Amino acid sequence: MDLPYFLVLGVVLFAVGIALVLTRRNIIMALMGVELMLNAANINFVAFAQYDLQKLDGQMATLFVMVLAAAEIAVALAIVLNVYKRFRTVRLDKLENSYHDLA
Amino acid sequence: MNGYQSLSESLPFQSIHTWILLILCLPFFGFLVLRFFGKKLPQGGQWIAFGFMAASFLSALILIYEGWQQEIGEEIHLRMVWFNISGPDHPIHFTLGLRADPSAMVMCALVAGISTLVLLFSQEYMKKEAHLDRYWAYLCLFVLAMQAIILADNLILIFVGWELVGLASYFLIGFFYTQEKPARAAQKAFLINRIGDTFFLMGMAILFSLTQTLDLSALWGLLTKGEIQGDLFVITYNYLSVPTDYPIMDSENIFVRELPLIWLQLAGLFIIGGALGKSAQFPLQTWLPDAMAGPTPVSSLIHAATMVAAGVYLVSRIYFFLFSWVQVTLAIIGAVTALMAAIAALTQWDIKRILAYSTISQLGYLMMGMGVGVYDDAMMHLITHAFFKCGLFLVAAVIIHQLHHLSSQPQEGIPPYNDIRNMGGLWKEQPILFRLFMFMMLALAGIPFTSGFVSKEGIIMGTIDWAERLQGGSWLIPAMALIGVGLTAYYMGRMTMWVFISERRNNVPKQKIHWKMAVPLFVMALGSFWFPIFWNPFENYGYVSQAFSLPIQLFQVPPLPGIGHHHLIWTILSVSLAVGGLGMAYWHFNGKKSKPSRHPLQTLSFHHFYQDFLYEHILAKGILVFATMWKWIDQYIIDGAVKLVAMITHNQDVPSDSSFEPQPTADRDALPSGLSLARLAEWIDVDIFDRLVNYLVRGIQYAGSYVSSTQSGNIQRYFIGIILSAAVIVLIASLLV
Numbered sequence: 001m002d003l004p005y006f007l008v009l010g011v012v013l014f015a016v017g018i019a020l021v022l023t024r025r026n027i028i029m030a031l032m033g034v035e036l037m038l039n040a041a042n043i044n045f046v047a048f049a050q051y052d053l054q055k056l057d058g059q060m061a062t063l064f065v066m067v068l069a070a071a072e073i074a075v076a077l078a079i080v081l082n083v084y085k086r087f088r089t090v091r092l093d094k095l096e097n098s099y100h101d102l103a
Numbered sequence: 104m105n106g107y108q109s110l111s112e113s114l115p116f117q118s119i120h121t122w123i124l125l126i127l128c129l130p131f132f133g134f135l136v137l138r139f140f141g142k143k144l145p146q147g148g149q150w151i152a153f154g155f156m157a158a159s160f161l162s163a164l165i166l167i168y169e170g171w172q173q174e175i176g177e178e179i180h181l182r183m184v185w186f187n188i189s190g191p192d193h194p195i196h197f198t199l200g201l202r203a204d205p206s207a208m209v210m211c212a213l214v215a216g217i218s219t220l221v222l223l224f225s226q227e228y229m230k231k232e233a234h235l236d237r238y239w240a241y242l243c244l245f246v247l248a249m250q251a252i253i254l255a256d257n258l259i260l261i262f263v264g265w266e267l268v269g270l271a272s273y274f275l276i277g278f279f280y281t282q283e284k285p286a287r288a289a290q291k292a293f294l295i296n297r298i299g300d301t302f303f304l305m306g307m308a309i310l311f312s313l314t315q316t317l318d319l320s321a322l323w324g325l326l327t328k329g330e331i332q333g334d335l336f337v338i339t340y341n342y343l344s345v346p347t348d349y350p351i352m353d354s355e356n357i358f359v360r361e362l363p364l365i366w367l368q369l370a371g372l373f374i375i376g377g378a379l380g381k382s383a384q385f386p387l388q389t390w391l392p393d394a395m396a397g398p399t400p401v402s403s404l405i406h407a408a409t410m411v412a413a414g415v416y417l418v419s420r421i422y423f424f425l426f427s428w429v430q431v432t433l434a435i436i437g438a439v440t441a442l443m444a445a446i447a448a449l450t451q452w453d454i455k456r457i458l459a460y461s462t463i464s465q466l467g468y469l470m471m472g473m474g475v476g477v478y479d480d481a482m483m484h485l486i487t488h489a490f491f492k493c494g495l496f497l498v499a500a501v502i503i504h505q506l507h508h509l510s511s512q513p514q515e516g517i518p519p520y521n522d523i524r525n526m527g528g529l530w531k532e533q534p535i536l537f538r539l540f541m542f543m544m545l546a547l548a549g550i551p552f553t554s555g556f557v558s559k560e561g562i563i564m565g566t567i568d569w570a571e572r573l574q575g576g577s578w579l580i581p582a583m584a585l586i587g588v589g590l591t592a593y594y595m596g597r598m599t600m601w602v603f604i605s606e607r608r609n610n611v612p613k614q615k616i617h618w619k620m621a622v623p624l625f626v627m628a629l630g631s632f633w634f635p636i637f638w639n640p641f642e643n644y645g646y647v648s649q650a651f652s653l654p655i656q657l658f659q660v661p662p663l664p665g666i667g668h669h670h671l672i673w674t675i676l677s678v679s680l681a682v683g684g685l686g687m688a689y690w691h692f693n694g695k696k697s698k699p700s701r702h703p704l705q706t707l708s709f710h711h712f713y714q715d716f717l718y719e720h721i722l723a724k725g726i727l728v729f730a731t732m733w734k735w736i737d738q739y740i741i742d743g744a745v746k747l748v749a750m751i752t753h754n755q756d757v758p759s760d761s762s763f764e765p766q767p768t769a770d771r772d773a774l775p776s777g778l779s780l781a782r783l784a785e786w787i788d789v790d791i792f793d794r795l796v797n798y799l800v801r802g803i804q805y806a807g808s809y810v811s812s813t814q815s816g817n818i819q820r821y822f823i824g825i826i827l828s829a830a831v832i833v834l835i836a837s838l839l840v
Contacts, residue, residue, distance in 0.1 A: 018826065021819065021822055022819050022822060022823065023819075030818070030819075053187065054189045054194075055188075055189055056186070056187075056188050056189075059186070092817070092818055092819060093817075095816070095818075096815065096816045096817045099816030100816060
């Protein structure tokens, strides 16, 4: 398969991820954006792995990233849960006010 | 399994492979369509589900028809290379493939056929429930996963299907997720199955590290080339017998691999551990009775006929490399499970729990059969059991459906419409239902001229042959099997008496059975006779049993010639036990009023030897106590040690028997003169390092207070900062390069 297709897909995914993180007011959606960005990176890894059929380091790195992403999202969701328990909201703009109240 | 081809190349696609793919793809399309568009379809798209399933069944039949015409030794095998990685000394090929050997073809048709019938039955049974699209979709998912287990040619793909059936089972047990009981039962089933799956995964890992492949035909090809030498399993092969997937160890193209025997044995044992979870065998069987909280047609399809048999099927797939002691373990576990569950079924009041324990008990027989080496009889019992047990559950579903509006108080937590104390008199009310039930009940009890008799007889004769070979304590296994036969007949007789024969104990008006419910029942009852499956009502021989010829076992002593003849005396004994059990039940329960079970042994049986109680209060509590203990050790011993060290180093009090007085530490001149080095060190510490640190701290404070003004608390602003800095770094890097 041609490399550019994968790269373009990766770029699009990454851009969508950034847009999600920057614009959404819901923490969960922002986290989804982070996941999308991770997966965009994964696509690049896999795409480039076709030039290394013997060791497949790219695919290994992808698996590693997947595990990492799972761990990361577990921690992040735990934090979100605690934030919600404390502030009763998961909206980033509301949290900003709470942050200033705390400080 | 004879033609072993290199894993490095895909096998060519032949026209017959279309049918295999269709068997798998049709339920998958059904799942996709129903999951995405089911909500908009009438009744959740029940006819779409039925259509896809019926088409899948048709493909399975065509596959059998075409497969039977193939030459012996020629196999239907579709395989493609998934990916390759370089191993330590040679490339490792991962393949995905589907293989339809005769036993897989028969199982495929069985699963597809029974699920088609159960789908038809469910249309009437579930008619009034909400969210039916989920129900149909997950049934399709289940069938897809089950067919994947059956057709997969390697253990990885089997494991994928294995987890998917667990998932579908979880969704379907918890279909009434708004009620607490089904939701909890679903979780329990899922979690207990995970224990078994962990063993399965460990077994696969061991096997993979030994042989670098999990492809079943490759394993077969590799393991047949070896022999046992002491505690090693030595495989010797050359270019001609095995292609170059494996390393060259010798210049003359003879390859030698040495595998430690014990690990090969453990691999088999651990994979069987997975089968124990799925097939509800001791000690992991506690999930199955609770799983009855799901809709009854689901119990009949998944938890009686097909999914729970997947464990037995897995054992049949890895049968060729099981060692004798692993098989003995399997036989013991099967016998214990069969007997325990049969005893538990004696005192249940919930009609579905009686059948659930009976299922566990019969699965115990299957495992026992696998353990004592009557592979073909065990597989045949799987088939016959699928028919009559599915049928029995469907009969229970019909009765539950009719009683569904019964509004009496639940006793002992059993819903009134499931309670056999609220049934009775159906003999006169529903004579056709009664007759259908009786055919299947007699098949379960093992009365001659039923299908269950032939296959169960095969297993029991197998245990007797096996015990004759081993002698001594091994006679316990046939003894347990025979006691189980008597108990099976007794609890089924008890259920018949309570449900059908005793006087009527409810005032629900007589209802007609809808044709959608009647058709599956008739088919299942037909399957309980010997003639659709066997040619001779006393011998396991027929169209279907040809599919289950005994595979060659690599690590077994071949059975002695002369043993394996038909023991008439044993047959008479087991039949008379079955008849005696039925008679006892009739004598016990004829005209009996409902009375609560009070005898301690009855309570023991009702609670299944308190196994759940033990798990909850000993195992779970034990783990909690263990965790608390470690918490305590962490808190007091490890933290305590740290605190002690801190105390020792921090406390500058000098012991009172020394020659000088304790001094305030701030006064450095008051330190004893013998400690000048310490004083010097203190001076350096206080006047140089501390000041340096202080300046540093102050600097950092200023910097920090400056930087912290950017900490607005707006995460997205931070993120813009991160992205911009990353962009700047990339820009600089690209300029430098």
